[in-house]
Amino acid sequence: MTESHTAIQLIDEAKEFNPAVLDYFRQCISGRDVGLDYHVISVFGSQSSGKSTLLNALFGTQFDTMNAKNKRQQTTKGIWLGHTREVTVANQGKDAIDDLFVLDVEGSDGAERGEDQDFERKAALFAIAVSEILIVNMWEQQVGLYQGNNMALLKTVFEVNLSLFGHRNDHKVLLLFVIRDHVGVTPLDSLRDTLETELQDIWSQLTKPEGCENRCLYDFFDLKFTALGHKVLQPDVFAENLGALGSHFSEKPNSKASYFKSEYHHNLPLDGWTMYAGNCWNQIETNRDLDLPTQQVLVAKFKTEEIAHQALVQFQESYPRQLFGANQRQMLIDTLQSLKSQCLGDYDSFASRYARSVFLETRSGLTKSIEAEFQKTIANHLTAVQEALIANFEKELTAKPKTKSFIEHLTATQSVSSEEFRAYLSELIKLEMVPSLNDEESSFFTSLEQACTLQSQKYLKQTVIRSGKNITTGLKEGVVYLLMHPEKDLWDRVMERFEFVISQSLSRFDVGDGLFDFQTGLSDENNKKVYQQIRSKAWRSLHEIVHENLSDDNIVSTLRERFENKFRFDENDSPRLWKNEEEINTAYRVAKEHAFEVLDVLSLAASSDHVEIIPDVPIKFNDGIDDELDGDGMGEYEDENGIYHQKSFAHILTASQREKVIQKFKREANIAVIEAKRSIIKTTTHIPLYIYALLAVLGWNEFLMIVRNPLFVTLLLIIGVSFYVIHKLNLWRPVMALTNSAVGETKALVKEKLTSWLDGPDLVTPSQSRPEAQSKNSFEEFELQDLNKKPSSGSAKPQ
Numbered sequence: 001m002t003e004s005h006t007a008i009q010l011i012d013e014a015k016e017f018n019p020a021v022l023d024y025f026r027q028c029i030s031g032r033d034v035g036l037d038y039h040v041i042s043v044f045g046s047q048s049s050g051k052s053t054l055l056n057a058l059f060g061t062q063f064d065t066m067n068a069k070n071k072r073q074q075t076t077k078g079i080w081l082g083h084t085r086e087v088t089v090a091n092q093g094k095d096a097i098d099d100l101f102v103l104d105v106e107g108s109d110g111a112e113r114g115e116d117q118d119f120e121r122k123a124a125l126f127a128i129a130v131s132e133i134l135i136v137n138m139w140e141q142q143v144g145l146y147q148g149n150n151m152a153l154l155k156t157v158f159e160v161n162l163s164l165f166g167h168r169n170d171h172k173v174l175l176l177f178v179i180r181d182h183v184g185v186t187p188l189d190s191l192r193d194t195l196e197t198e199l200q201d202i203w204s205q206l207t208k209p210e211g212c213e214n215r216c217l218y219d220f221f222d223l224k225f226t227a228l229g230h231k232v233l234q235p236d237v238f239a240e241n242l243g244a245l246g247s248h249f250s251e252k253p254n255s256k257a258s259y260f261k262s263e264y265h266h267n268l269p270l271d272g273w274t275m276y277a278g279n280c281w282n283q284i285e286t287n288r289d290l291d292l293p294t295q296q297v298l299v300a301k302f303k304t305e306e307i308a309h310q311a312l313v314q315f316q317e318s319y320p321r322q323l324f325g326a327n328q329r330q331m332l333i334d335t336l337q338s339l340k341s342q343c344l345g346d347y348d349s350f351a352s353r354y355a356r357s358v359f360l361e362t363r364s365g366l367t368k369s370i371e372a373e374f375q376k377t378i379a380n381h382l383t384a385v386q387e388a389l390i391a392n393f394e395k396e397l398t399a400k401p402k403t404k405s406f407i408e409h410l411t412a413t414q415s416v417s418s419e420e421f422r423a424y425l426s427e428l429i430k431l432e433m434v435p436s437l438n439d440e441e442s443s444f445f446t447s448l449e450q451a452c453t454l455q456s457q458k459y460l461k462q463t464v465i466r467s468g469k470n471i472t473t474g475l476k477e478g479v480v481y482l483l484m485h486p487e488k489d490l491w492d493r494v495m496e497r498f499e500f501v502i503s504q505s506l507s508r509f510d511v512g513d514g515l516f517d518f519q520t521g522l523s524d525e526n527n528k529k530v531y532q533q534i535r536s537k538a539w540r541s542l543h544e545i546v547h548e549n550l551s552d553d554n555i556v557s558t559l560r561e562r563f564e565n566k567f568r569f570d571e572n573d574s575p576r577l578w579k580n581e582e583e584i585n586t587a588y589r590v591a592k593e594h595a596f597e598v599l600d601v602l603s604l605a606a607s608s609d610h611v612e613i614i615p616d617v618p619i620k621f622n623d624g625i626d627d628e629l630d631g632d633g634m635g636e637y638e639d640e641n642g643i644y645h646q647k648s649f650a651h652i653l654t655a656s657q658r659e660k661v662i663q664k665f666k667r668e669a670n671i672a673v674i675e676a677k678r679s680i681i682k683t684t685t686h687i688p689l690y691i692y693a694l695l696a697v698l699g700w701n702e703f704l705m706i707v708r709n710p711l712f713v714t715l716l717l718i719i720g721v722s723f724y725v726i727h728k729l730n731l732w733r734p735v736m737a738l739t740n741s742a743v744g745e746t747k748a749l750v751k752e753k754l755t756s757w758l759d760g761p762d763l764v765t766p767s768q769s770r771p772e773a774q775s776k777n778s779f780e781e782f783e784l785q786d787l788n789k790k791p792s793s794g795s796a797k798p799q
């Protein structure tokens with residue numbers, strides 16, 4: 001199986017670079033990763049000097065050769081490229097070698113181009129720019145003939161080499177002189193001396209660029225000489241010499257016998273060679289300065305980017321599209337790390353052969369692309385982590401320890417969550433999967449801050465609601481009683497209670513000097529606002545309690561109660577027994593006055609020194625609706641007739657309501673008076689007059705008998721004096737009470753005696769046998785108690 005391919009024309013007669021060369025390369029390397037393990041050599045020499053014949057014999061290439069039997073004319077036009085992986089060695093054997101690309105350059109003195117030396121110079125420049133070894137092919141008889149075209153060619157080679165590598169110390173080219181048709185009369189050493197002398201002469205005559213004046217030929221070139229016998233006359237010698245020559249190509253590169261040295265190599269991976277060669281030719285052809293380092297960097301840049309792109313495409317194809325949840329951190333890390341190392345590994349294995357600086361620069365670009373991809377995935381993962389942490393933060397916060405205030409607990413929990421997230425981030429950063437997670441960090445802290453604010457607001461709201469409820473309960477307990485039993489200083493007491501309830505409910509937030517701290521980290525000003533909000537709610541509760549309990553009907557019944565307490569009971573809280581109308585009228589006036597004493601107090605909330613009570617903060621009547629008002633902060637309300645009224649804390653009764661209350665009260669008071677007056681008529685009219693007449697007629701004899709009897713007269717006198725004394729000393733009431741009590745006791749005693757007499761001494765007690773009797777007694781007792789209670793309920797009123 002042959003290891004060489006048909007040659008292709010790399011640069012044609014019209015000086016055009018063949019774009020098909022890339023396909024030719026692909027064909028030659030058939031998918032193998034050649035890297036830097038390849039070589040490029042060029043062959044120069046006069047036209048028809050047997051160059052193609054030599055290459056074909058040595059490397060098995062298939063360059064066209066001239067058929068001398070027909071016509072001596074130029075065969076190779078432009079620059080041809082051949083490929084081989086074998087070389088002819090001793091005894092016509094073949095040795096395998098690294099991929100070798102051979103440039104067969106158009107003969108230098110061809111009649112076809114005439115005096116056009118331009119192509120020759122360009123071809124030399126191109127060959128030196130891409131080759132490691134320049135084979136100079138010449139007939140033995142050409143040696144020593146300075147005017148020969150080979151020497152002119154070598155001058156050109158020297159010049160262009162200086163222009164390319166004059167300022168570099170790291171590159172050399174091997175000039176391999178192959179002397180053809182060496183019949184052996186002049187020994188090779190002699191020929192070599194002659195050639196070297198000639199080369200030195202040429203070198204010394206060169207116009208060297210600045211900085212290269214003192215540099216010698218050997219700074220830039222290594223020289224090797226070999227000779228081949230006459231191909232036609234000495235075929236065996238030719239074959240032997242050819243094998244010897246070939247063995248230098250088959251030796252291990254950099255070994256002593258090998259022609260290949262690393263300093264000759266252009267250190268450009270084969271996959272970039274085509275582009276490099278094309279660029280170089282383009283520069284040469286357009287007569288621009290051929291700057292090899294720049295060209296190499298350009299190629300390296302292009303190729304590394306191409307490799308990076310391929311690696312990235314591969315990376316994206318196998319990139320996971322799933323979302324990694326908060327508890328899938330390890331899976332995320334393992335997946336991403338494996339993808340990254342796979343992608344960079346792909347890149348490194350192909351791109352690391354190019355210029356290191358370029359390789360690293362492109363690698364860093366590739367890393368950035370990988371990280372940009374990771375950033376999105378990690379950001380999504382971190383969003384899930386963030387949500388989980390914040391949910392946990394809120395959960396922790398609800399389990400509030402009793403030893404800490406809310407703000408202390410909040411701050412501690414917040415810092416635990418922050419630390420946890422920071423540790424999470426720094427671990428990811430350490431893994432070098434993303435350069436920075438600053439955005440994610442700040443997003444987390446913003447969310448955490450929002451969650452803190454929300455929780456603080458929630459806690460504050462709860463505090464406000466709870467305090468509001470406590471205050472409302474406290475107010476109801478104290479204020480309702482005060483309103484139901486009003487006194488002249490009612491509002492002083494109500495306000496006292498109001499302040500007391502508020503301060504008691506907010507005692508744990510009280511920090512002295514009238515300031516409050518609601519333990520949510522609010523500023524003094526905001527704490528003050530919250531306090532005012534609570535106060536506003538307290539005012540609203542008070543407003544509602546006052547206005548609900550001081551309705552028209554309630555006020556009327558309060559007045560009536562006050563009136564009746566005064567009207568029906570005397571100073572000793574005993575029920576009054578009316579003797580005459582005069583007494584009723586007097587009691588009515590007094591009781592009415594007593595009732596009306598509190599009407600003003602119940603109509604308008606004002607302190608005892610007549611200052612109307614105005615809430616010190618605006619009152620909101622509807623939560624969520626900002627209806628703060630000017631003035632005393634009252635809202636509007638709609639009455640049953642659809643008329644809007646201004647809500648005012650102090651104004652309880654309007655003038656018309658007050659008038660209504662008075663009228664209603666008067667009606668009820670009048671009923672009480674009428675009842676009282678009826679009770680007098682009943683006592684005075686229940687004995688008809690004819691009874692008195694009948695008494696006088698029927699009892700006349702008895703009357704005279706008494707008058708005539710001194711004992712009765714004395715008795716009458718005693719009784720009369722007693723009545724007089726009792727009347728004078730106004731002792732009727734105690735006497736009546738005593739009498740009643742005595743009668744009652746006697747009646748009870750008699751009943752008891754009768755019962756025991758009827759039932760017999762051995763029977764059960766009356767209370768057991770006659771529940772109805774007990775019930776009656778209890779009822780009487782209850783009535784008595786109730787009677788006694790009435791004045792006492794009056795006395796329970798605040799004095």
Ligand SMILES: Nc1nc2c(ncn2[C@@H]2O[C@H](COP(=O)(O)OP(=O)(O)OP(=O)(O)O)[C@@H](O)[C@H]2O)c(=O)[nH]1
Nearest residue numbers: 047048049050051052053065066068075076107231
């Ligand atoms: N005497 C002699 N003739 C040779 C030798 N090698 C080749 N030739 C003949 O020289 C002629 C030119 O050979 P080519 O190999 O075509 O020469 P070339 O240098 O490639 O020609 P161009 O490509 O046109 O420059 C052919 O007729 C060969 O047979 C040799 O070693 N000695």
